[in-house]
Amino acid sequence: MDFLQHLLSTATSTLSDVLPIAGIILGFQLLVLRQNIPNLKSVLVGFVYVLIGLTLFLVGLEEALFPLGKLMAQQLTDPEFIRSTVDTAGTTLQWDDYKWIYLFAAAIGFSTTIAEPALIAVAIKAHQVSGGAITVWGLRVAVAIGVAFGIALGTFRIITGTPLHYYIISGYIIVLIQTVYAPRSIIALAYDSGGVTTSTVTVPLVAALGLGLASTIPGRSPLLDGFGLIAFASLFPIMSVMGYAQLGEWRLRRLRDAKNDNDPENSD
Amino acid sequence: MTQFRAFLGTLLTSLRDLLPIILVVGFFQIVVIRQPVPDLGGLLYGTLLVILGLAFFVRGLEQALFPIGESIAYSFARKANLFWLLTFAFALGFGTTIAEPALTAVAAEAAKIAAADGHIAAQQVTMDSYALGLRLTVAVAVGVAIVAGVFRILRGWPIQYFILGGYIGVVIMTAVAPPEIIGIAYDSGGVTTSTVTVPLVTALGVGLASSIQGRNPLIDGFGLIAFASLTPMMFVMAYGMVV
Numbered sequence: 001m002d003f004l005q006h007l008l009s010t011a012t013s014t015l016s017d018v019l020p021i022a023g024i025i026l027g028f029q030l031l032v033l034r035q036n037i038p039n040l041k042s043v044l045v046g047f048v049y050v051l052i053g054l055t056l057f058l059v060g061l062e063e064a065l066f067p068l069g070k071l072m073a074q075q076l077t078d079p080e081f082i083r084s085t086v087d088t089a090g091t092t093l094q095w096d097d098y099k100w101i102y103l104f105a106a107a108i109g110f111s112t113t114i115a116e117p118a119l120i121a122v123a124i125k126a127h128q129v130s131g132g133a134i135t136v137w138g139l140r141v142a143v144a145i146g147v148a149f150g151i152a153l154g155t156f157r158i159i160t161g162t163p164l165h166y167y168i169i170s171g172y173i174i175v176l177i178q179t180v181y182a183p184r185s186i187i188a189l190a191y192d193s194g195g196v197t198t199s200t201v202t203v204p205l206v207a208a209l210g211l212g213l214a215s216t217i218p219g220r221s222p223l224l225d226g227f228g229l230i231a232f233a234s235l236f237p238i239m240s241v242m243g244y245a246q247l248g249e250w251r252l253r254r255l256r257d258a259k260n261d262n263d264p265e266n267s268d
Numbered sequence: 269m270t271q272f273r274a275f276l277g278t279l280l281t282s283l284r285d286l287l288p289i290i291l292v293v294g295f296f297q298i299v300v301i302r303q304p305v306p307d308l309g310g311l312l313y314g315t316l317l318v319i320l321g322l323a324f325f326v327r328g329l330e331q332a333l334f335p336i337g338e339s340i341a342y343s344f345a346r347k348a349n350l351f352w353l354l355t356f357a358f359a360l361g362f363g364t365t366i367a368e369p370a371l372t373a374v375a376a377e378a379a380k381i382a383a384a385d386g387h388i389a390a391q392q393v394t395m396d397s398y399a400l401g402l403r404l405t406v407a408v409a410v411g412v413a414i415v416a417g418v419f420r421i422l423r424g425w426p427i428q429y430f431i432l433g434g435y436i437g438v439v440i441m442t443a444v445a446p447p448e449i450i451g452i453a454y455d456s457g458g459v460t461t462s463t464v465t466v467p468l469v470t471a472l473g474v475g476l477a478s479s480i481q482g483r484n485p486l487i488d489g490f491g492l493i494a495f496a497s498l499t500p501m502m503f504v505m506a507y508g509m510v511v
Contacts, residue, residue, distance in 0.1 A: 013369045017464055020363040025336060028359070032352050033343045037336070046332025049324045054463060057321030064314020068293060068305065075301050100300055107296075111288035115318075117325050120285070121467035122493075125334070129474055129485040165442065172435050179428045185486045188427045191494035196466050198458035201289075231454050234497065 006063070011055045018051055057117070061201065069108065070208040076104055077212035095159050102152045105209060109151035109233065112202040113144040119196050126189055134189070138244065143193045146240030147233045151206055154232035158213045158220060164228045171235040178242045186245035194238040198230050206233060275323065282322040286315065329467050337471025345479035350422075354415050360469070361414035361496065366407040370459040375399040375406075378452045385448055388511075402452075402507060409503035410460050413495035414469065420491065421476050424483055427491045434498040441505040449508025456504050457497040466493060 029037055037043055075081060082097055113119060123136040157167060179187055210229040214220040297305055305311060344353040365371060379395040379402070382388045388398050420430065442450055469492045477489030 016367050017364075017369060017462060020367045021360070021464060021468065024356075024359045024363045025340065028340065028352075028356050032356070033340070033347065035343065038339055039335070043332045043336055046328045046330075046335075049328030050332060050464065051328075053321045053324030053326070053328055055321065056317045057325060060314040060317030060319075060321055063317070064311045065289065065293070065318065068297075068311060071306070072293065072296055072301065075303075076296070081301075100296075104292075104296055104300075107292040108289075111292045114288045115285050115322070117322060117329075118461065118463045118466035120326065121329055121333070122470055122490075124329070125467075125470050125474055126486070126490070129478075129489060169439065172439070176428075176432065176435075179431075184426075185484070188487060188489070188491035188494070191427060191431055192470075192490045192492070195458075195461045195493040195497035199461065199466075200463050203458065230458050234458060 003063070007055065007059050010058050010062070011051070014051055014054045014058070017054075018047065022047060054117075058200070061204075066204050066208075069205040070212075072104070073205070073209040073212040076101055077209070077216050079216055095156065098155070098159055101155050101159070101213065105155040106148040106152040108205055108209065109202070110144045110148035112205055113147040113197055113237075114140055115201050116197065116199050117201075118199045119143060119193070122189075122192060122196050130185070133248075134186075139189075139193070139241065142241050142244035143197055143237040146193075146237030147197050147202065149240070150232035150234075150236030151209075151229055153236075154229040155209065155213060157228065157232075158210065159217060161217075161219060164231070168231060168235065171232075171239070175235070175238050175242075178239060178246075181246065182242040183245050183249050186242055190238050190241035190245070193241045194234045197237050198234050202233060203230060206230065275327065278323040278326055279319065282319045282326070285322060286319055290315065325463075333464070333467040334471045337468045338475035341472050341475025342479050345476060354418060357414040357418040357472075358411040360411075360472070362407045362411035364462065364465040364468075365410040365460050366403060368459065368462050370462070371403055371406055371456070372399075374452065374455055374459055375402040378402055378449075381448060381452070387446075387448065398511065401511065402456075402504065405503050405507045406456050406460060406500045409499040410496045412503075413499040414492055416499075417473065417492040417495040418476065421473055421483065421488050422480065424488055427494070431494060431498070434495075434502070437502050438498070438505075441502055444509070445505035446508050449505060453501045453504035453508065456500040460496055460500050461493055465496075469493060469496070 026037075029035060079093070082093060082101075085097070085100060119140060120136075123134075123139045126134045126139055127136045153167070157164065182190070206229050297303065340356070344356065376395075376399050379388070379399040382398055383390040383395050388394050416430070420427065445453070470490070473492045474485045474489035477483040477485040477487075483489070
């Protein structure tokens, strides 16, 4: 009964998310563009798929993965547990005693990003548009590495208590420098990937981790430090996606150079 | 039959997408925390729902969200009516954001914080109007972002100047905005880009860039999402300064 109710309420909230969009599209199609929607039946079925898909996805996450993920975040950030993993009994915990937290932060950041539906959508489009130069998996893994690094660094920041804006401003500066050197075709896509990572799957789990850490470490405010992680998770993918493109370009250049060296007719 | 087989394929892909989470959770639960998983049955059942949901969503993506976004982009490009294109862009940004459940939650939370701080009166009416004001602010911000982004695609202006300007704006406003609004402002940049909006907006941008001569869909077509996550931060900080 509880489950049915949950299913129903999620379906309603998904519907309220989709309906305005459908209304706007329909209104403009009929009133402004004055044309029928091509393959109307197939599109409508597709919209129903989106509805069913998002509802099942959210209910599944909330019923199973989120509670367990949050419980794990709590258990891992418990000072008792952290003490049990280090030998130095009695002394206060140092930042390098939190190894499992950094690993968990990176792993959960990576794996939730891989499952993020919005990122899948952007990766499919990027693959189509780039003529195959950007692979769906290549982009997703690049973004996931960025999120993993960002969240691990974010937990380090909470543990050490260094101010958030130092990190964000240095991050911005690195992004700007990379923008100058990265291939032009990747820049817009890289900026976009910063926005799509912080979505359905990643935010609740990462917020639970931040909250757990901030409430067990003395002197941290859960309210302020919980959100810091999300900011990290949307900054670092920009760098890793540009890095991914730079790496690809560099490898291509090396390959070409090697070819020219071996080919006596081309050497000059 | 082929439909069924195609769906089975999508299902397998979804399973693969979810495998990393399953591995991570399993590893930490068994090796690090060393405790049995509470309610294993419920966990498996939930995971099954997630896989099924992802498979449905990806099908719907290819069948509805992508084609519709592109078809609208092509129609507008053919009609070459700038006014209606920009009106559509604003409506899409505003309309998808105002109803976003995550934003409603954040706005209500923000009103509570503001009331607890004594920033606004701790009455339900004041809190409701504060929350509504915040939601409207974010929705207008996203509408403006999509309009600016579409205009950029039409002109083919390089995106980095806009982002650079946005970053500078965010940094300056962070310095002058009231501290209690900053966290909410940064958060609101993330909640606006929902799972339904992203594919639609991406298809719109890419569709526009491919149907206009001299635009490259990869260079010019992306970037709408980046705009939509940048403007809410500035608009919400401005809201915090005014209210």
